[in-house]
Amino acid sequence: MPAHGDLVEIRLGPQRAWMVCHPELTHEVLMDPHTFDKGGPLYDRLGKLMGDGLVTCRQPAHRNKRRLLQPGFHPSYVAHYTDLVAEEAEAVCRAWPAGRTVPVTEAMMTLTTRVISRVLLSDALDDTTANEVRDCLTDIVRGLFVRTVVPIDALFRLPTPANRRYRHALSRLHAIIDTAIAQRRRGADRDDVLGTLLAAARGDGAAAAITDQEVHDHLITLLLTGVEAPALCLADAFSLLARHPEAERRLHAELDAVLPRGRRPGPEDLPHLVHTRCVVLETLRHSSPGWLFTRVATRETELAGCRLPEGATVLYSPYLLHHDSSSFPDPGRFDPDRWLPGKPTAEQRRALMPFSAGNRKCLGDEFAMVEATLALATIAGRRRLRHLPGYVERAPRPAITLGPRSLVMACETRSHMPSGAPDSRTAGDHVVDHT
Secondary structure, eight states: OGGGGGGGEEEEETEEEEESSSHHHHHHHTTTTTTTEEHHHHHHHHHHHHHHHHHSSSSHHHHHHHHHGGGGGOOHHHHHGHHHHHHHHHHHHTOOOOTEEEHHHHHHHHHHHHHHHHHHHHHSSOHHHHHHHHHHHHHHHHHHHHHHHOOOOOGGGGGGGGHHHHHHHHHHHHHHHHHHHHHHSSOOOOOOOOHHHHHHHHTTTSSOOOOOOOHHHHHHOOOOOOOOHHHHHHHHHHHHHHHHHHHHHHHHHHHHSSSGGOOOOOGGGGGOHHEEEEEEEEHHHHTSSSSOOEEESSSOOOTTTTTETTTTTEEEEEHHHTEEEEEETTTTOOOOGSSTTTTHHHHHHOOOTTTOOGGSSOOOOOHHHHHHHHHHHHHTEEEEEEOOOOOOOOOOOSSSOSSOOOOEEEEEEOOOOOOOOOOOOOTTTTTTTOO
């Protein structure tokens, strides 16, 4: 599409839409949310699932919702979650015996479900319930994509096995969240996201009180956005590392130097996990789970010299932007070194937008980076994953997100560098390149 211009008009059946194909033009759209608001088929469908949550709400309601939730995901607070992430990642390692095949995607979904449920609900979900939430989310995301691209509601009222799975998963997820809320109301306050929401529902503090339905909608929204995308990012990272041994070697050298003998990482280690964070950033560039998003023009406007009518659908694709050779030379190559301190240009920083941009940028962007960096460091420090014989890299299958949905790999126990081995980092590598 970029060969046809920075803004390309396309047809979606009988409807017109405009695809933004240049990073600066994408920023122009995302930095003007009053003109280009959330909307379109994807958000219409998500709204039926999430209610009027942070992701699906329109711009006038967004500011208050974000202010309410922001403290729990502020960078200064994210450090509190490092032990939680490392603990859950260690549990994954314990469940992976050496010399066996392991279900990588399923394990990453379990990991991210456990992490985000503890951030939101503390210890309200036992292992069985957390696994049920994981399975429900898998069925819901699969069903959402079909309902987005085939917007004929009558088809989804038919009693087919897929429709029954989707409705059951949706019903169970809502029931699990309602049960967690009810149990908390009968118990003691906790310092987690649910505690913040219930305080707001009681009218505590200066913020306007929220309804019980808003409490529910916020939790559903954060669960749905906090499980699959980070899980697919981690699964992709392990798959890419297995196909790029030099990048894997550099990662292992850093982990052996920073976390000798597989020591659990803590908040003080994050500034030193430079290459680890670069692997995460390059995975998000190469294989961003969020691949296509929409905005809707709230009024007649002009974009790139084109008059757009009120209600026009505007699309942008991180996948397209991240694979444009004008921003990223040899974009199909997995190269974590692109993100070493001092290497990315200002233009490349702006072209990388796995978490969107503007005031609708993902609330948990830095939390997601910390989670992925710590999980990757913990697991890769202890286990080495290999593709099975006969593995063939396949083009990603589009759904609400992109990524390997059933990745299985062979697991090996890693041997570590001996204590006192030379540090593989170079001067200045302790500076984290925040993107």
